[in-house]
Amino acid sequence: MVSIGAAARRVRAYGGQFLLLAALTLVATLVISGVPRLVNGHAQQGLEAHLATVAPQQRDVTYSSGSLAATDNGTSLLAAHQNELVTLEAGMPPVVRRMVEQRWFSGETAVGRVRGPDLAAKNLLVDLGLRSVTGIEEAGTLVEGRWPADAPKGQPVQVTLAADVAGKLNLRVGSRLTLTPPGPATPDAPLPVQVTVVGLFQPRDGADGFWDGLPPLLRIGEPEGDGEPFIAVGVVDGTALNRQAVAGWPLTFSWRYRLGADGIDVRELDQVIDGLQQMTRETAGRNVVQGLDIPLRAFSAEVASARTVLGVIAAGVLATLTGLVVLAAGLLARRRRAEFTLLRARGGAATASAGRSLAEALLVVPPAAALGWLIGNLAPGVSGQTGWFAVAATVLVVSVLPVATLAASTGAAGRRDLVRVRPSARRLTVEAGLLLLAGLAVVLLRRRGLTPGEVDPLLVSVPVLLAVAAAVVAMRVYPWPLRLVSRLAARARGSVAFLGTARAGRSVVAVPLVVVVLAIATAAFCAVTAAGIEASRDRAASRVVPGDALIQGDRIAADTGAELERLPGVRAATPVLYEAGQRLAKDAIGTDTRLGGVTVLLVDGPALARMVREADVDVAVPAALRTPVGDAGPLPAVVSPAVAAELADAGLDGSAFVPVQGQRYEFRVAERVENFPLLRADSSRFVILPWQSLPRRDYAAVPTGFLVVGDKLDAEALRGVGDAGQSRFQTGGTVVARERPRGVEVLTFADTRRQLGEGGANGVLAFGFVAGAAGGTALGLLAIAFTVLAGARERGQVLSRLRTLGLSRRQWRGLLVVELAPLVGVSVVTGALVGTALPLLLTPVLGLSAFTDGVEVRVAFEPGLAAGVVALGAVALGFAVAVEALNNRRMRLGEVLRLGEES
Incomplete structure (x- = not known):
């Protein structure tokens, strides 16, 4: 029978060694309990930050219906479907439902032709749709007039327009319009509707995703061709919209839910993705659109890879701790070898010394393990299922000391360094x-x-x-x-x-x-x-960014490169041209090869090679792109392996044509590469041509971007020059576009690397x-x-x-x-x-x-x-x-x- 008091006295006598064993136990259980919490905490913070960078509209789940007609039975078609905003949310998987932060309901008519004196004054052809949206008064600010209300029967329908839309259509508060229903005029068709503009509004935040929808509320849809109308949408009251439905105008409805990061637990990430996929499959007769599963899958892949790496690291740390425990137990047993030998000499059993060590370990190890577990649980983050691992570690440490005692009491006590021990x-x-x-x-x-x-x-x-x-x-x-x-x-x-x-x-x-x-x-x-x-x-x-900065836009005037080189810090700028979805042709007249679309990239090879050297980036420019201005004949092209194989099978690897901004250039396959800078990471079908070798044409190729190298570059200055070049090209030709071009995008190597x-x-x-x-x-x-x-x-x-x-x-x-x-x-x-x-x-x-x-x-x-x-x-x-x-x-x-x- 082992005396607890005697065991406690022995622990006190060898306090240093037992303290070391207790410290190792504490560290082991602290790692087992605390590290998973820290990992989960970092993962949760990363998930919230990741979702914060996702565009608001990509975090929306949108249900939509087809065209529905109302019956004059005293019920409101709009109200009946608005009540489904709660029903659809209740039917979501619980992990997705907890993420819902905001919800909106909208009903709208199809666009119909609208006429009026203000439109006729500018000779504008316009189609107008009517939409009722919940929450618009909170998301928008009135500039003039008021929000629409339900007008008495026989009075014009009240409409509020976005201020920018009204300005471009020459409309103002008080404008009178006549809205004709879409489709051919038949005896069963709804009658035209009188519309009056009662207010103009601006968005509080045009990028918050509330205004997304087709057609959009905040801007005009451009005509798709000559003789086609502009498309605009006006906001109306829900009751007025329902009256139009009763009058025979078909309505479509949408229910939109904004998902946030507050309701998601990183441990339930896979369940959220599965829930979103389940919602997409189980549509209940409605169309469902959501894009959140794409960024969630990307984050899930990162977390899975990180956890795999952490598993490797944790295995090494825990194995090292196990070895240290073995060393500590062995050191303690060797220090007490004389005691164990004397115990055997006095008639003690072979397991008597092991029983002593077990009692001592039980006095020291479990309290240290419990303390380490409690300290680990104080770490920020959600806990992991590691309780059984801590128990197993405690049992292992408790058992190590008796085993080491048995080994020490049976081993030789002589000096092992005096003889060469043969294994x-x-x-x-x-x-x-x-x-x-x-x-x-x-x-x-x-x-x-x-x-x-x-x-x-x-x-x-x-x-x-x-x-x-x-x-x-x-x-x-x-x-x-x-x-x-x-x-x-x-x-x-x-x-x-x-x-x-x-x-x-x-x-x-x-x-x-x-x-x-x-x-x-x-x-x-x-x-x-x-x-x-x-x-x-x-x-x-x-x-x-195979340089220090990259300017991307639509077509930018060619002299923009010289303007960029005048900026402080800019050493050089070279043009690039990027066009996606181009069809390869067999000849100059455009006979289709039926090989599928390709992405076309034009670069000045020698200039690009100089720039990557100056920027000291790890990019190799193929020799085919660095050829000087050549003679007549096919351009040497660098193509992807998939395109090269298809051209070879069709016998066109020596001569094929690709369109660039409406003009076809003949090329031959000179080199194959798996990927190339300035292209998307997933691009597998591309053709890269040397700009310096392009033959002369009536219309020269126009850059869609510029690559810049320099020191201490000012991104805003680069953006200003790029915007000016883009506007200069758009307004400098014989045909001037109606809309101001979208601003250029400036990517710097430093920002890209930091992201x-x-x-x-x-x-x-x-x-x-x-x-x-x-x-x-x-x-x-x-x-x-x-x-x-x-x-x-x-x-x-x-x-x-x-x-x-x-x-x-x-x-x-x-x-x-x-x-x-x-x-x-x-x-x-x-x-x-x-x-x-x-x-x-x-x-x-x-x-x-x-x-x-x-x-x-x-x-x-x-x-x-x-x-x-x-x-x-x-x-x-x-x-x-x-x-x-x-x-x-x-x-x-x-x-x-x-x-x-x-x-």
């Missing part, structure tokens, strides 16, 4: 099995792949197995060169190098070496993978890398301290003897450095090599391209990593020597020699 056949078999298992696990993982976001046992075991296998190899290999060095040192003068290398070559460091390699491999994996992602993001940004590293699940990934690198380094240093303490008593005895023989304090420190340097260096270098190899093996299956805009993550050697390894090795060695010096000062070497003699 047993059993141990060699186990080590060979570990090497084989690690190789097999890597092969299986690469062939099988994985499901991102899930805790895959094979995935989390591969890094641990590789680290253990590498540590086993290092443990078997590194003593041999040390013994050779020791023989050479024996012939030299001085004893420090000889004694240090001899002791280092005979040291037994199986478990400590494995633990250090695990910890350093985890830290190196985080550093190398993070560097690979950063480099891949640079390439992704270079693909969008790739912000938002989404990047916070989760960054947290994992920082925590893994810092935790791996700290645990590695702790493992080195354990390694030093494990052999401290034996080294203390040797140093005591050598000090009595005249070894100076300086020589003593040198002996410590020589003895500990091989172990520290081998463990750090081996861990760094494993950590560098892991990304090469695992990156193809981790799905990290979700964080790099689809660009494949390539891990390469970083010179900074070598410097980091050297610095870490120096810090680790200094830390090891400091721990040894402090331990020797605490134990006092003379007392170690007198009281700790085991010879």
Whole structure:
């Protein structure tokens, strides 16, 4: 029967060792409980930030009906369908219903021809629709007049128009119009309606998505061709609209719901996506339009990839903690070996010492585990289902100490550093099995792949197995060169190098070496993978902006390039032309090849090559685009593999035609590339032509954008010059457009690169890398301290003897450095090599391209990593020597020699 009081006294007697075991337990359960909460918290913040960047209209779920006719039975068609706003919301899946922030209902008539004296004064042909929308008075501000109301029977229908729409149509408050129903005039057709404009309004926020709809309320629909009308929409009262339905005007209805981020839990992301898809399938006779599932799927892919990476990091950290627990338990058991031996000598059973250790562990470990669990639960974020993992970790730590006690009480107590221990056949078999298992696990993982976001046992075991296998190899290999060095040192003068290398070559460091390699491999994996992602993001940004800035618009005057180069900081500007959806032709007259549409890009190859060099971006310009102005004949073109294969099959790879701004150019396939800058990431059908080689035509190709390189570029100044160039082209021809062109878009490399590293699940990934690198380094240093303490008593005895023989304090420190340097260096270098190899093996299956805009993550050697390894090795060695010096000062070497003699 184990006495609780006696166990408590023994815990107090060996308080330092038990405190260390308790601290490791606390850290383990803190990691198990706190890290998932932090990850979920970062993911939740990322989801909210991600949804905040989504356009408001993309967060809408819209139900719509077909044309419905009313009957004069005393019921309101509009009111009956407006009541469905609540019914449809109640039928949504719960996870989607919780996200609804705003809801709107609208009913409208089809557009009909409208006439009036104000329209006739400008000779305008206009179609007008009538719409009733809930919430419009809150979303808009009256500029003049009032909002529409229900007019008495026989009076004109009151309409309120957007101020910009009314101005372009020459309408004002008081304008009288006659609205004719659409369709042919038949005896059953509704009668024309008199309409009067009673108010003008402006939106409070034209970009909040409330005003989206077809036709739009805030702008006029341009005519699609000559003789076609403008299209406008006016706001009417709901009762007036219902009266029009009774009069025979068919109505269509829509129910729109704005979804927000407040009602979504990141843990329910997949359920939300499935719910949106379910709503799309189960339409209940209505059309359903929603686009939120696309950004949610993109975010879900990022979260899944981040969780997969975190699983790898967590496996390394927890495996390192397990090794540290084993080291701590082993150190405690070895310190008490004499006690356990005496207990056996007095007739105690083989399990008596293990029972003592179990009772002591039960006094220390569970309270520490509970404390760590409680502290971890204080972390911000929603909790994860990790309770059973914490219980399993606690049981594991409790059981380690009795097992270590059994091993210590049956092991030899002699000095193992005086003989060369030959490994047993059993141990060699186990080590060979570990090497084989690690190789097999890597092969299986690469062939099988994985499901991102899930805790895959094979995935989390591969890094641990590789680290253990590498540590086993290092443990078997590194003593041999040390013994050779020791023989050479024996012939030299001085004893420090000889004694240090001899002791280092005979040291037994199986478990400590494995633990250090695990910890350093985890830290190196985080550093190398993070560097690979950063480099891949640079390439992704270079693909969008292969310079310092990119101006995109419609057609921009060619002299805009010279205007841009006059701006402060701009060194050069080159034009680009982008057109999508062009059809390839067999000849100059346009005989269709029936090969499908392509995207056409024109670039000045030599200028682009110079600019990418000046901007120092990772972009290669194909040689076919850098050809000088050539003779007559097909233009050398760079095409995508899909287009090249189709042209080759049709026998057109030597000569085909592609339209550019209405003119056809002959080209031949000169090179094939999978992708090219300035094109969309998913572009798989494109033709790129060298602008400098275009033949002369009556109408020269007009740029749709400009690529700019320079220093400290002012985006607003670039936008101003681009807008001016776009307006100059539109108003400088013989035909002048009616509408002012949409403003140009300015993308800078710095902004594009920053956007790739912000938002989404990047916070989760960054947290994992920082925590893994810092935790791996700290645990590695702790493992080195354990390694030093494990052999401290034996080294203390040797140093005591050598000090009595005249070894100076300086020589003593040198002996410590020589003895500990091989172990520290081998463990750090081996861990760094494993950590560098892991990304090469695992990156193809981790799905990290979700964080790099689809660009494949390539891990390469970083010179900074070598410097980091050297610095870490120096810090680790200094830390090891400091721990040894402090331990020797605490134990006092003379007392170690007198009281700790085991010879």
